[in-house]
Amino acid sequence: MVIVEAIDPESALVSKAVKAPQKNKQLIREAIASEEFPTLVDRILENGGRLENFI
Amino acid sequence: MNKEALIMQIKEKAKQDENKRRDRRFLETMGFLVAKGFLKTNLEVPLLPNKRLRVDDAIWAGLNVEPRILEVLPAAVLRLKSHFDADPVAHKDLVQVVDQLRRREEIGEAFYGMPYAKIKIWADLPLCDTRVKPISKKKVAKTFRLDPFALECLKKAAQKKGCTETDILEKLLVQTQT
Numbered sequence: 001m002v003i004v005e006a007i008d009p010e011s012a013l014v015s016k017a018v019k020a021p022q023k024n025k026q027l028i029r030e031a032i033a034s035e036e037f038p039t040l041v042d043r044i045l046e047n048g049g050r051l052e053n054f055i
Numbered sequence: 056m057n058k059e060a061l062i063m064q065i066k067e068k069a070k071q072d073e074n075k076r077r078d079r080r081f082l083e084t085m086g087f088l089v090a091k092g093f094l095k096t097n098l099e100v101p102l103l104p105n106k107r108l109r110v111d112d113a114i115w116a117g118l119n120v121e122p123r124i125l126e127v128l129p130a131a132v133l134r135l136k137s138h139f140d141a142d143p144v145a146h147k148d149l150v151q152v153v154d155q156l157r158r159r160e161e162i163g164e165a166f167y168g169m170p171y172a173k174i175k176i177w178a179d180l181p182l183c184d185t186r187v188k189p190i191s192k193k194k195v196a197k198t199f200r201l202d203p204f205a206l207e208c209l210k211k212a213a214q215k216k217g218c219t220e221t222d223i224l225e226k227l228l229v230q231t232q233t
Contacts, residue, residue, distance in 0.1 A: 022122070022168065023122045023123075024122075025122070026072050026120060026121070026122075029065050029066075029068050029069040029072055030069055030072065032062065032065050032066065032069070033065065033066045033069035033070070041058070041062060045058075051058065051061040051062070051065065052056075052061065054065050054068070055061065055064050055065060055068060
């Protein structure tokens with residue numbers, strides 16, 4: 001049996017930003033710049049991510 | 056630096072990223088890797104399955120635009136060698152990882168920060184072009200000195216079954232394992 005769980009795009013971005021910031025640097029920069037995810041930056045910081053990783 | 060200043064810098068970098076995504080080095084590398092089935096993207100890139108790439112261009116694209124390129128590059132060079140200008144002197148790190156993949160080593164060197172364990176996965180990825188076999192499925196040449204009678208038996212068995220002598224040996228070996 002395979003269990004598939006779907007998460008919303010912003011949560012997926014938060015996970016990528018916190019767990020593998022280097023690999024997803026450009027993706028996160030694009031997401032932040034697009035301003036389509038209003039709570040993305042706060043959620044990254046709340047979950048232990050660092051904005052410095054994306055500069 | 057405060058949060059707002061960091062966000063401003065990130066937005067500035069995002070603009071630079073956008074320009075880099077239009078760079079020839081990125082478009083050619085992605086066009087080739089997507090066409091071959093190594094990568095998927097929602098960006099519009101020209102598919103270039105017959106392109107011969109410069110390794111330096113691919114590394115630039117991996118470092119500056121799409122890090123996944125660095126993850127798949129050693130496996131792509133190993134499996135599609137004629138499409139790259141990999142040079143043992145100029146691209147020492149890359150050639151070293153490619154050799155480790157070829158020897159199917161369990162532990163190997165990282166490539167531009169990409170761990171070997173992640174790089175290794177791509178050596179066995181099935182590609183759109185089924186002529187390019189995964190490394191684990193690639194046949195390995197082996198030489199044996201057989202007794203003439205055994206050789207004759209092997210030839211006859213192959214003729215009788217209508218297959219190759221290698222097929223006969225492989226089947227016999229598999230049978231001994233089961």
